[in-house]
Amino acid sequence: MDQLSIIWQGLPSLLSGTLVTLNLTFYFLALGFILGIILALGRVYGPSYVKILIILPFERFFRAVPELVLLFLFYFGSSFFHINISAFIAAVLAMGFRSAAYQAQIFRGAILSIGEDQMKAARSLGMNTLQSIRFVILPQALRLSIPSWANEYAVVLKDSSLAYAVGVTELLRQGRYIVARTFGNALLVYTVCALIYFILVFAGNQVLKHLEEKYKIPGYEFKQRREQSVLERI
Amino acid sequence: MPEVILKVENLYKSYGELTVLNGISFQVRQGETTVIIGTSGTGKSTLLTCINLITPPDKGRIWLEEIEITDPKTDINLVRSSIGMVFQHFNLFTHLTVLDNVRLGLTVVKKIPKDRATAISIEKLNLVGLADKLNSYPAQLSGGQQQRVSIARALAMDPKLILFDEPTSALDPELIGEVLNVMVKLAESGMTMVVVSHEMGFARAVANDIIFMENGIIVEEGDPETMFHHSRNPRTQEFLHKITELYGGRPK
Numbered sequence: 001m002d003q004l005s006i007i008w009q010g011l012p013s014l015l016s017g018t019l020v021t022l023n024l025t026f027y028f029l030a031l032g033f034i035l036g037i038i039l040a041l042g043r044v045y046g047p048s049y050v051k052i053l054i055i056l057p058f059e060r061f062f063r064a065v066p067e068l069v070l071l072f073l074f075y076f077g078s079s080f081f082h083i084n085i086s087a088f089i090a091a092v093l094a095m096g097f098r099s100a101a102y103q104a105q106i107f108r109g110a111i112l113s114i115g116e117d118q119m120k121a122a123r124s125l126g127m128n129t130l131q132s133i134r135f136v137i138l139p140q141a142l143r144l145s146i147p148s149w150a151n152e153y154a155v156v157l158k159d160s161s162l163a164y165a166v167g168v169t170e171l172l173r174q175g176r177y178i179v180a181r182t183f184g185n186a187l188l189v190y191t192v193c194a195l196i197y198f199i200l201v202f203a204g205n206q207v208l209k210h211l212e213e214k215y216k217i218p219g220y221e222f223k224q225r226r227e228q229s230v231l232e233r234i
Numbered sequence: 235m236p237e238v239i240l241k242v243e244n245l246y247k248s249y250g251e252l253t254v255l256n257g258i259s260f261q262v263r264q265g266e267t268t269v270i271i272g273t274s275g276t277g278k279s280t281l282l283t284c285i286n287l288i289t290p291p292d293k294g295r296i297w298l299e300e301i302e303i304t305d306p307k308t309d310i311n312l313v314r315s316s317i318g319m320v321f322q323h324f325n326l327f328t329h330l331t332v333l334d335n336v337r338l339g340l341t342v343v344k345k346i347p348k349d350r351a352t353a354i355s356i357e358k359l360n361l362v363g364l365a366d367k368l369n370s371y372p373a374q375l376s377g378g379q380q381q382r383v384s385i386a387r388a389l390a391m392d393p394k395l396i397l398f399d400e401p402t403s404a405l406d407p408e409l410i411g412e413v414l415n416v417m418v419k420l421a422e423s424g425m426t427m428v429v430v431s432h433e434m435g436f437a438r439a440v441a442n443d444i445i446f447m448e449n450g451i452i453v454e455e456g457d458p459e460t461m462f463h464h465s466r467n468p469r470t471q472e473f474l475h476k477i478t479e480l481y482g483g484r485p486k
Contacts, residue, residue: 120288121325121384125339125391126315135342140329217329219373 003185007192010178017174018196024160024170025200027092029153032099037138039100040107045129055104062101067162070094075166091163099156106148110141143215150208154201161197171196236264239426240285240395245294247280254280255291256450262395262443265424269437272447273473278430279322281447282397285428286310286317298394315343318388318396322404324380326372326387332359333368336387344391358386362416378409382416395426402433434478438462446470 042055062070075090085093114137122132161172169177175193179186240262247255254277262268270278283289285296287303287310296303303313326335333355340351359365362382372380381401388396401417402410414436421427421440431437437444437458444461446453446469454461454470462478465471 117321117323117325118327120283121319121321121327123288124286124314124317124319125387126311126313126343127339128311131342135338136327140327143329217373218371220328220371 003188006178006182006185007188010174010182010189013174013178014171014192014196017169017171018200020168020170021157021160021197022200024088024091024095024163024168025153025157028095028099028156028160031092031096032103032152032156035097035100036103037107039104040111041133043104043108044111045133058097059101059104062098067095067098067159068165070098071162071166087163087166087168090166091160091168095156095159095162099152102152102155103149106145106152107141109148110144111137113144114140140217143212143217146208146212146215150205153204153208157201157204158197236266238262239264239299240428241297242281242285243295243297245281245284245296246292247277247284247289248292253450255284255294258294258447258450258452260445260452260455262426262428265426266442267421267427267429267440268443268445269441270428270430270445270447271432271434271437271473271477272453276447277450278447279399282319282399282428282430285397286314286319288314288319311343315339315391316394318391318393320381320384320388320396320398320401322400324372324377324384324404326380326384328372331369331371332364332375332383335372335383336390339387339391354390355386358389359383361389361419362386363412376409377405378412381405381413385413385416385420389420395428396420398427398429398431400430400432402431432477432480434474446473448473 039055039059042050046055065073071091071094074094075085075087078085078090118136118140119132122136123129127135160170163170164172164176167173171193175189179189238261242261243259245255245258246253258277258281260268270281272278280289284291285303291304294304298313298317301308301313303310327338330338333352336355336358337348337351340346340354341348344351346354356365356368359368362385364379364382364386367375367379367383372383375383385396385401398417402413405413410433414433417427417429417436418440429436429441441458443455444458445455446461446467448469454465454467456465461470462474465474
């Protein structure tokens with residue numbers, strides 16, 4: 001059978017797999033983003049018992065356990081508690097929590113790099129802690145987070161392929177089906193999968209790069225031209 | 235005599251073993267300027283940040299008019315919104331334009347509608363001579379301009395008094411004048427100010443009261459004439475002599 005026609009006929013299922021992959025990625029990142037910001041703010045501004053009892057154990061656990069193990073724990077482990085959750089939800093929880101632990105570190109680093117002076121100025125105006133965080137700290141911290149967050153986006157998108165292991169029909173599983181159904185060329189089909197992942201990561205990073213550019217603070221631009229001229233002189 | 239607006243009574247603050255404030259008491263009258271001087275590390279800045287509880291004191295009481303700031307039941311955010319603070323390193327919000335820096339407190343804390351807040355902000359920026367920089371960002375301004383924006387930010391809140399923490403110490407010598415001029419203008423307009431500074435020319439010209447601090451206590455306090463010419467304390471004399479030699483009596 002003509003190899004190219006296998007890809008051509010398999011394209012609709014590959015694309016529907018791509019949609020599932022994008023869906024997974026969106027939920028991983030969204031859960032990780034919201035929870036990550038809460039964890040980071042808790043680490044920096046929260047009372048120490050919350051840090052010691054909740055935040056640190058959570059972060060340590062989800063950073064230390066491999067994602068595949070987390071996935072199995074959530075999917076197969078849930079039945080132990082007589083809870084039935086779909087493979088999709090299990091994946092979202094396992095990978096979303098994992099991403100939250102990582103994103104928390106990204107945001108915490110950004111918040112700490114802003115320094116205490118900004119908080120002092122906000123509090124001196126009479127803002128409470130939440131107002132200071134919302135109007136002064138987070139707008140700056142989020143800007144600083146974009147470069148590292150682009151990394152996390154790439155990691156999360158690629159790791160969505162692990163959901164294959166619990167039966168979510170995402171991109172990689174659709175590829176696997178095509179290979180099995182058509183006795184087709186594994187190299188070719190998986191190369192197309194790889195290409196789709198590459199395009200998604202590349203496009204996403206372009207969007208983030210654009211955001212970084214759009215929201216950069218005037219006067220704080222990296223003095224690229226001057227740096228170059230110094231390098232040229234060496 | 236004008237009435238007392240700020241009263242500090244027996245203030246103590248330690249960081250572990252290090253005692254920074256060791257029983258400070260003083261008061262400031264409506265419309266007067268108090269300048270606090272002293273060598274580095276004697277607790278001057280800590281004293282200022284204790285007044286609006288940005289640094290909570292260990293012991294002692296502070297009143298702003300009839301409100302006791304140190305009373306745990308006092309709404310500290312409300313008190314802070316009526317005490318302006320100007321920092322050594324300006325502490326402008328780097329991600330906001332000049333206009334937004336001045337306006338933020340009005341819209342967020344005082345809940346003033348945006349157009350009214352904009353009008354107030356522009357009026358205050360005009361007062362410090364920066365109405366043409368509304369849309370600039372702090373990093374695009376000189377240090378002197380940034381400090382004037384931060385004074386406008388404090389003024390916009392319509393404060394009962396303004397605390398200045400070494401407002402000119404981080405500035406290039408040639409930018410100090412523009413900030414001091416604004417401060418002189420403020421003092422003359424009747425704003426109550428507490429200023430930590432090494433600018434002896436400013437102190438001499440504007441201060442109603444000079445407080446000399448060392449090792450967490452007030453060594454001597456008096457009007458400029460007394461402090462500069464009739465001080466009875468040898469440490470005050472020595473310090474003022476040195477600092478005047480170093481910084482000079484910069485003309486007004």
